[in-house]
Amino acid sequence: MKLFNEMINHELFPFRESEYIRWYPKSLREPNFELLFNGYSLNPSGIYIHIPFCDKICNFCPYNKRLTNQTLIYSYVEALLKEIKNYTFMIENSDIKFIYFGGGTPSSLKPSDIEKILININDNFKVNADVEVTLESHPSHLTIDFLKEVKKIGVTRISTGIQAFDDTLLKSLGSQHTSEQAFKAIENTSKVFGSVAIDLLFNCPTQNLNNWEKQLETATKLPDVDHLSCYSLILPSNEVQPSKFEEAEMTLLMDEYLSEKGFTHYASCASGGFDYSKDGYQCVYEKSHWSAPQAEFLGLGAGAMGFVGNTATVNGLNINKYIKILNDGYMPLVSTSYTNEEELLRRHFVLGVKTLKVDFNKINFSNNYIHEFFRKEFETLNDWGFINVDRSSLILTDLGRMYVDSVSAMFFSKKEREVAHPEEPEIREIERKVYNNYKGSIKATL
């Protein structure tokens, strides 16, 4: 109750939004072939692969996707293999600790396609013996046979978008699975993997506090659900959603309930998201590509974002063009933003606070410099009750965890604050320019 009162009475409460920060720096910059490929050595420790296919399009979804089409999937996978190959010539060293198939719906691939991709990665990179290989999956795909096959070829973790255990709610969200399929998917994953990561949505139209509590109760009673990512639904127009006050109640209820059930809030990676896990089940991918320092990782596939050689990379969204450009021997990059020293330090904090702590001794800047550089930001966040900062670390308070996107936004440079987060319209705009002239600048040099 104390935390709830602090949260709703805070001067920032009227502005408590999800900032939609998934990326920093946010500016898109046309690819600089010289800088990306010749100036820096790349040492990735992870790979993100975007699979932009879904059996049905859900109306709340902001990700790059289109309807599943097996002929197109075949060409897409072939193009992905070329993209993997293109990167190999510029890698100095690699120690791949995570491979993350995100989407879209990666489980729309056949296990044989996933296997092709994994074999290709193993042939071209040094893959760590303990690599985490996550497959985001639709509940309706999680049959025992499918799960056994993907486990056999190297997938170690299944993350599935359950969203809710309530058919009325699922229907209102436009989800194409039922609660029965959700239960079956979890049961099957538990049998084959012994561990299940699920996503739930709250702040949904027509949802109230009781309904949200029921979803949490159901999730935590199921065996082997040891990782829960809960997202506050963000709709373009929030008129039909619960009020700000109700959303705050749902957030606090979730935090208290899950903590009582043995889950720890360890990160808030996606905007409006809260990642909870039982001991030993934190997601390597979530932790490494946000925490400070961020892991270097390749972003492969249409619309994927990566960070290698101090450069934030963005691939174009258009799937047919992605395939064509790779077939023509070019790279599908539409933006490569090199991060200078200042932007890198800011990036460590903008993204690092999403894992609720920044350890200054782990990043390549002296403690004195960090304190001097962020003096005002630390003072303000401290006054707001969001952080505890000492000589060598910044840790979010419980109140700060509830305002994590505001904490993150505090570390933007003035210039980046004014830039829109690269969402579809911004990426489409730069994509048009770059892809119209792709033969001029981004040829792979294999």
Ligand code: SF4
């Ligand atoms: S299945 Fe997932 S990725 Fe596909 S449209 Fe629905 S929410 Fe988006």
